[in-house]
Amino acid sequence: MAFYLKCKNLDISTGGKSIILLNEKEAGYYGMNPGDKVTLSWSKKKKIVATVDLSAKAVKPGEVGLFEEVWRKKEIEDGAIVEAVLESRPLSIETLKKKMLGKPVSYEEIYSVIHDIAEGRLGEVETTYYAMSSFVKPYSDQELYYVAKAMAETGEKFNLKVKVVDKHSVGGLAGNRITPIVVAIVASCGVYIPKTSSRAITSPAGTADVMEVLCPVQFSLPQIREIIKKTKACLVWGGGLHMAPADDKIIKVCRPLALESFDKMIVSILAKKVATGVDYLVIDIPVGSTCKVSHMKDAKKIGKKFVMLGKKFGMKVQVVITRANEPVGRGIGPALEARDVLRVLQQHKYRPLDLELKAVKLAGILLELKGYCRKGKGRKIAEEQIKNGKAWNKLNQIIVAQGGKKDINSEEVMQEIQRYEIHAKKSGAIYSINNRAINEVCMNLGAPLDKYSGIHTHVNFGDKVKKGQKLFTMYTSNEERLKLGILAANQNIIFHIK
Amino acid sequence: MAFYLKCKNLDISTGGKSIILLNEKEAGYYGMNPGDKVTLSWSKKKKIVATVDLSAKAVKPGEVGLFEEVWRKKEIEDGAIVEAVLESRPLSIETLKKKMLGKPVSYEEIYSVIHDIAEGRLGEVETTYYAMSSFVKPYSDQELYYVAKAMAETGEKFNLKVKVVDKHSVGGLAGNRITPIVVAIVASCGVYIPKTSSRAITSPAGTADVMEVLCPVQFSLPQIREIIKKTKACLVWGGGLHMAPADDKIIKVCRPLALESFDKMIVSILAKKVATGVDYLVIDIPVGSTCKVSHMKDAKKIGKKFVMLGKKFGMKVQVVITRANEPVGRGIGPALEARDVLRVLQQHKYRPLDLELKAVKLAGILLELKGYCRKGKGRKIAEEQIKNGKAWNKLNQIIVAQGGKKDINSEEVMQEIQRYEIHAKKSGAIYSINNRAINEVCMNLGAPLDKYSGIHTHVNFGDKVKKGQKLFTMYTSNEERLKLGILAANQNIIFHIK
Numbered sequence: 001m002a003f004y005l006k007c008k009n010l011d012i013s014t015g016g017k018s019i020i021l022l023n024e025k026e027a028g029y030y031g032m033n034p035g036d037k038v039t040l041s042w043s044k045k046k047k048i049v050a051t052v053d054l055s056a057k058a059v060k061p062g063e064v065g066l067f068e069e070v071w072r073k074k075e076i077e078d079g080a081i082v083e084a085v086l087e088s089r090p091l092s093i094e095t096l097k098k099k100m101l102g103k104p105v106s107y108e109e110i111y112s113v114i115h116d117i118a119e120g121r122l123g124e125v126e127t128t129y130y131a132m133s134s135f136v137k138p139y140s141d142q143e144l145y146y147v148a149k150a151m152a153e154t155g156e157k158f159n160l161k162v163k164v165v166d167k168h169s170v171g172g173l174a175g176n177r178i179t180p181i182v183v184a185i186v187a188s189c190g191v192y193i194p195k196t197s198s199r200a201i202t203s204p205a206g207t208a209d210v211m212e213v214l215c216p217v218q219f220s221l222p223q224i225r226e227i228i229k230k231t232k233a234c235l236v237w238g239g240g241l242h243m244a245p246a247d248d249k250i251i252k253v254c255r256p257l258a259l260e261s262f263d264k265m266i267v268s269i270l271a272k273k274v275a276t277g278v279d280y281l282v283i284d285i286p287v288g289s290t291c292k293v294s295h296m297k298d299a300k301k302i303g304k305k306f307v308m309l310g311k312k313f314g315m316k317v318q319v320v321i322t323r324a325n326e327p328v329g330r331g332i333g334p335a336l337e338a339r340d341v342l343r344v345l346q347q348h349k350y351r352p353l354d355l356e357l358k359a360v361k362l363a364g365i366l367l368e369l370k371g372y373c374r375k376g377k378g379r380k381i382a383e384e385q386i387k388n389g390k391a392w393n394k395l396n397q398i399i400v401a402q403g404g405k406k407d408i409n410s411e412e413v414m415q416e417i418q419r420y421e422i423h424a425k426k427s428g429a430i431y432s433i434n435n436r437a438i439n440e441v442c443m444n445l446g447a448p449l450d451k452y453s454g455i456h457t458h459v460n461f462g463d464k465v466k467k468g469q470k471l472f473t474m475y476t477s478n479e480e481r482l483k484l485g486i487l488a489a490n491q492n493i494i495f496h497i498k
Numbered sequence: 499m500a501f502y503l504k505c506k507n508l509d510i511s512t513g514g515k516s517i518i519l520l521n522e523k524e525a526g527y528y529g530m531n532p533g534d535k536v537t538l539s540w541s542k543k544k545k546i547v548a549t550v551d552l553s554a555k556a557v558k559p560g561e562v563g564l565f566e567e568v569w570r571k572k573e574i575e576d577g578a579i580v581e582a583v584l585e586s587r588p589l590s591i592e593t594l595k596k597k598m599l600g601k602p603v604s605y606e607e608i609y610s611v612i613h614d615i616a617e618g619r620l621g622e623v624e625t626t627y628y629a630m631s632s633f634v635k636p637y638s639d640q641e642l643y644y645v646a647k648a649m650a651e652t653g654e655k656f657n658l659k660v661k662v663v664d665k666h667s668v669g670g671l672a673g674n675r676i677t678p679i680v681v682a683i684v685a686s687c688g689v690y691i692p693k694t695s696s697r698a699i700t701s702p703a704g705t706a707d708v709m710e711v712l713c714p715v716q717f718s719l720p721q722i723r724e725i726i727k728k729t730k731a732c733l734v735w736g737g738g739l740h741m742a743p744a745d746d747k748i749i750k751v752c753r754p755l756a757l758e759s760f761d762k763m764i765v766s767i768l769a770k771k772v773a774t775g776v777d778y779l780v781i782d783i784p785v786g787s788t789c790k791v792s793h794m795k796d797a798k799k800i801g802k803k804f805v806m807l808g809k810k811f812g813m814k815v816q817v818v819i820t821r822a823n824e825p826v827g828r829g830i831g832p833a834l835e836a837r838d839v840l841r842v843l844q845q846h847k848y849r850p851l852d853l854e855l856k857a858v859k860l861a862g863i864l865l866e867l868k869g870y871c872r873k874g875k876g877r878k879i880a881e882e883q884i885k886n887g888k889a890w891n892k893l894n895q896i897i898v899a900q901g902g903k904k905d906i907n908s909e910e911v912m913q914e915i916q917r918y919e920i921h922a923k924k925s926g927a928i929y930s931i932n933n934r935a936i937n938e939v940c941m942n943l944g945a946p947l948d949k950y951s952g953i954h955t956h957v958n959f960g961d962k963v964k965k966g967q968k969l970f971t972m973y974t975s976n977e978e979r980l981k982l983g984i985l986a987a988n989q990n991i992i993f994h995i996k
Binding site (some may be wrong): 002003004005006025026028029030031033061062081083093096097100101123124125126128129132135136200201202203253255256257259440443444446448449450478480481483484485487488491492 | 500501502503504523524526527528529531559560579581591594595598599621622623624626627630633634698699700701751753754755757938941942944946947948976978979981982983985986989990
């Protein structure tokens with residue numbers, strides 16, 4: 001349809017963008033929406049394509065508002081009559097329609113959707129259409145690649161111009177705080193490992209919460225680049241960096257139904273890795289009844305997809321699947337986990353060996369993957385970097401570069417204000433450990449908001465225990481919350497003794 | 499999971515609702531969202547189930563805010579410790595999840611979704627999930643029935659306690675203004691026909707816009723009941739009456755992609771009819787390349803579904819499918835269509851016979867369907883009601899009941915301020931008529947905002963015309979818009995002469 005409109009030349013500039021203003025009410029009748037492309041023609045020679053914006057007052061029905069760049073450049077007189085033809089809906093809208101009908105789409109099309117989501121040109125309703133479209137028909141591998149690529153391309157990137165390694169743990173396992181240790185080991189070998197992490201979402205602590213006990217974690221991209229320049233690494237909070245920004249908006253609309261597919265999770269993770277410029281990636285998938293991935297079969301499928309999609313980006317991905325029966329490390333809660341990390345790197349006599357072992361294993365695989373050493377040699381080197389103190393030196397350096405105190409001793413990390421011990425009610429062996437109940441007790445104690453709250457376990461899966469033996473200690477800054485934690489601890493069987 | 503919280507007794511009442519207040523940040527970690535059901539227990543005896551609401555400031559982490567009705571009734575002391583267990587997500591959220599996975603759902607489940615959409619407990623994101631769920635798997639007929647029923651049940655109803663008839667035209671045909679004539683005929687026979695109509699959405703006029711030229715159309719439900727009491731009919735705007743309110747919210751989230759399925763359209767229409775309490779319904783489906791339904795096959799399918807779903811509500815539905823080659827009536831635009839309506843009812847010599855014929859036909863079918871007369875007799879009776887002036891008396895009565903002027907003459911309806919005639923450029927026969935172009939010219943002239951704008955056609959499909967013969971006249975209140983209309987008219991071939 002063609003509509004004829006009287007030009008109203010506005011004394012406003014849009015900074016070079018080709019935008020026109022239509023009367024809100026009239027545009028509705030014309031079926032023109034914000035973001036639509038419209039061709040304006042004054043004669044055969046004068047023609048522009050512009051994007052529609054609406055105004056309730058600045059233009060009357062029958063008028064079109066022209067910004068300075070348009071009327072100056074095209075020499076349009078105020079009051080001239082122009083023909084307006086709806087050229088097309090934004091490509092992103094057309095693409096969403098296609099996906100709703102289950103049709104395949106190109107990179108250009110996916111890019112338009114992800115770009116418009118990132119820029120806020122598509123709102124929450126349209127983002128919901130995108131988020132759900134995979135329920136109409138699952139995206140092909142090629143399309144998943146397109147999504148991850150577009151997410152990375154539409155946000156900030158690290159652009160480090162060096163080979164970069166990274167690790168990622170698929171969540172759900174309490175206390176699985178290997179990241180700072182792996183980063184320290186790998187960077188101490190001279191390999192770049194710039195790590196961005198998240199805060200806790202529905203758990204007692206995220207890596208960023210743990211690191212924050214030792215130093216600030218919130219920086220701008222240029223600041224982060226400085227830290228990496230100094231230390232070949234960083235351990236910062238990934239939020240607010242505008243990396244793969246569409247992802248955050250998509251996650252937001254997924255929250256109400258909490259329906260996250262594994263495909264979506266993989267794409268989210270990869271997009272951030274691509275933006276970080278990762279070349280070598282180890283994916284750690286703990287499998288257990290209380291983990292995000294509870295079946296070995298799913299873990300294998302997820303692993304395969306990571307490798308396959310990574311390849312499309314030229315990223316070498318190795319997947320490590322482990323059965324998870326219990327938390328890794330002894331502490332659960334920000335400061336308690338930070339203490340475990342320092343105890344390992346400072347080789348404290350009470351260090352959690354399982355945490356050390358897992359970190360050494362993953363760091364070794366990363367070093368091999370990167371080609372730093374031959375296959376089978378990585379673990380030994382990783383171990384050595386802890387033993388000779390180089391890994392701790394590296395973390396110390398990172399902490400200082402991020403504005404933390406130098407030479408923090410593991411034993412000065414925790415500030416106990418309130419503590420309470422839970423003892424075995426009978427003798428026997430630890431038959432099973434309820435990870436979910438551990439999280440619950442920690443959160444009743446105030447984690448992650450209260451950094452000094454959480455629990456420290458004294459026994460492991462399979463251990464023999466005697467009646468009255470200490471099972472775990474609860475910590476919190478707040479007397480009131482200690483009561484709440486005790487209630488939660490008494491309500492749940494955390495260590496099942498048989 | 500169980501969380502333990504300290505009770506904070508608030509000096510606020512919620513009007514009897516069982517709601518608790520959690521700290522916004524902490525509830526996030528606990529995975530508790532507004533609307534979730536939580537069981538609070540103080541002891542084995544004291545227990546309540548309450549709905550979660552969030553606050554950033556009124557309650558601190560570790561606290562739960564109790565409103566007066568809760569702590570008074572349960573005799574809870576300020577500071578008491580309570581166990582909070584997440585009982586369930588709202589049924590509507592669980593139902594949306596089921597639909598996203600393509601599973602069938604019960605009436606109770608659909609009702610929860612439609613109810614929560616209507617009440618605003620589900621926001622735009624969740625409403626979008628609902629609107630799209632039929633793309634994952636089409637709803638069964640039984641589910642479509644549930645949706646229409648739930649939409650009607652969750653809004654206002656007419657509750658007239660008499661047998662009620664109605665007609666509905668599936669849109670897209672210019673000038674198809676039979677409604678006021680059908681209502682006048684049917685009501686003049688003593689049959690109840692309370693009609694709610696819409697305004698133009700993307701067309702030059704809706705029935706409500708046309709009626710508004712003659713009298714006010716915006717009333718409250720009690721006012722409408724008064725009008726019906728007096729006249730057995732009404733011709734009012736259906737918006738703002740809170741009838742099938744979920745539908746408006748669903749339509750809103752469908753707008754960005756403009757993906758409306760026929761199923762959704764049928765359910766929307768039926769829901770409003772059920773809320774109006776319609777017992778006998780005639781559905782008019784014009785089929786043509788520029789109508790909403792462009793294929794005969796689709797029209798038949800839609801018709802069948804209307805009959806089938808209507809039956810489930812005890813509603814007798816008859817479908818009338820007509821081929822649409824040209825606008826019905828001579829005028830297109832609010833006042834020009836109102837003049838056509840009055841010309842028919844006042845039997846003016848220039849009245850549009852096609853409009854009269856179509857209205858008589860549909861009114862006749864409605865009278866037969868209702869059992870007012872034997873099959874085959876309706877048309878004759880409808881004709882008679884026009885001829886003997888009773889139909890006009892009835893419309894006159896409705897106009898007055900709605901606050902309009904008495905005895906409006908058809909020839910005083912239009913106020914011409916600007917007019918312009920378009921003539922045939924060659925001799926021949928009218929080979930085709932471009933409905934879409936007619937709408938376009940009318941809207942360029944200012945319809946529907948300018949009530950006195952639009953066009954009046956002088957020739958019909960198939961007519962022989964001579965070069966220079968008047969084809970149509972354009973009207974508008976505004977000189978500027980006349981220019982725009984002329985441009986649009988010259989750009990399009992509206993009457994194709996061959």
